[in-house]
Amino acid sequence: MNIMLLALMFTDASVGERAGAASLRANADLVGKLDLTDLCLFTEASYTRHLSLADLHTPFQNGPMSLEHFPSGSLAIPPAAIRKVNGKVD
């Protein structure tokens, strides 16, 4: 029974993947047409809305000791290069 449901899940995934390809394509077209750079996931702050274009020192933009205060900021990890630079300080 469980295995049958699992097989059904995989079948649904493969059907869904094919059906979703069209909407992904439409989204990619919109990205190309409007020159968009980011996903619209966290709209609470400018640097979480456009993660890839945010200032490099964003979490400290309000002062050197200011801590990240937007909840989604804790989901987005800093780029690897920055983590390496600050490795010894952190």
Add this chain to the structure above:
Amino acid sequence: MEKWIERQRHLIDFTLSSLFRRKRKNAALVFVYMLVVFLLASVVFFVQSMKTESAAILKDAPDLIIQRMVAGRYEIIPMSYLEPVRLIRGVSSVRARLWGYYYDPVVGANYTLMVSENPDLAPGKIIVGEGVSRVRLVNAGDTIEFRTHTGEVIDLEIQNTLSSESAMVSSDLILVTEQDFRRLFGVPIGFATDLAVRIRNPREMPTVALKAAGLLPDTRQVLKDEILRTYDAVFDWRGGILVIILSGVLMAFGILAWDKASGLSSEERREIGILKAIGWETSDVLLMKFWEGMAISLASFFMGVMLAYVHVYFASAALFEPVLKGWSVLYPRFRMVPSLDFFELSVLFFLSVVPYTVATIIPAWKAATSDPDTVMR
């Protein structure tokens, strides 16, 4: 072989009936076990889908974005920066993007306003994303009030809305004409927000970025690779708050499972003693315990995985929404495209099924190798 299968069948029959005798206790364990697998599998499915989708959607993003930096902050960029970039060998096009953020005090949401080059969009008209239309309860033909940088209030009429299928990239988007954008934000003519560069050969992207940095020293270059890498890392489940929360749940479950699996109850000890006394061998008892562990962990694993599938792909990961949404008023509604990764599912399988099954065998082996008389006492 047939005899071996028959033996296993009888053992499984016995194990299942033994499990049913303690059904309340085992049902509680299966429920908690399933919940842990459900949460972990939900994270795995969600992360996998987000990574796949962001890569598929952002593959057409500009190859290079050039921002002007002043005192470490990005500033509007003069249009005169456009020409030197266009002349770099390998650049196929450069477009000045005009975009910005607008805080709507009526609903407390942040919008992204962007200039559209769509010739059908007349001044005074806007095209809004699904999220804007939803939170402001507006549709084509309605107007939205905006306060300009001078404090003047202007009404812009919605020409149409972007399809809800594109919510993942356009939920908070408002497309305006250049004239309205400059009027709203006061960005002077001859300035843009940043430059979007398309490059003919993807392998030349770093070289073009280096050349642009040399020509325009006060700019910062963001390559498409960096954009894609950002989204690949954003939901890296090792770095997320979800896993920190889940680690507590995992540890609690670990203690529960270890306690349940490693310490046999007196009833279970007596059962093993009786089985030994009536002639069962140690290997039979171990096999029975093995099947018991397998039955519980496999059932929990399968149910947890399937519930996670329904949660992520049918309910749009509703449980994670409060975490992802944060304080934002506007959160896109989207249905994720299923993307199952066999490797990650097998890792989850080996991390959840194998330890529990092994943990059930060790105490059973201890009890089964003792004298039946001692065990029954």
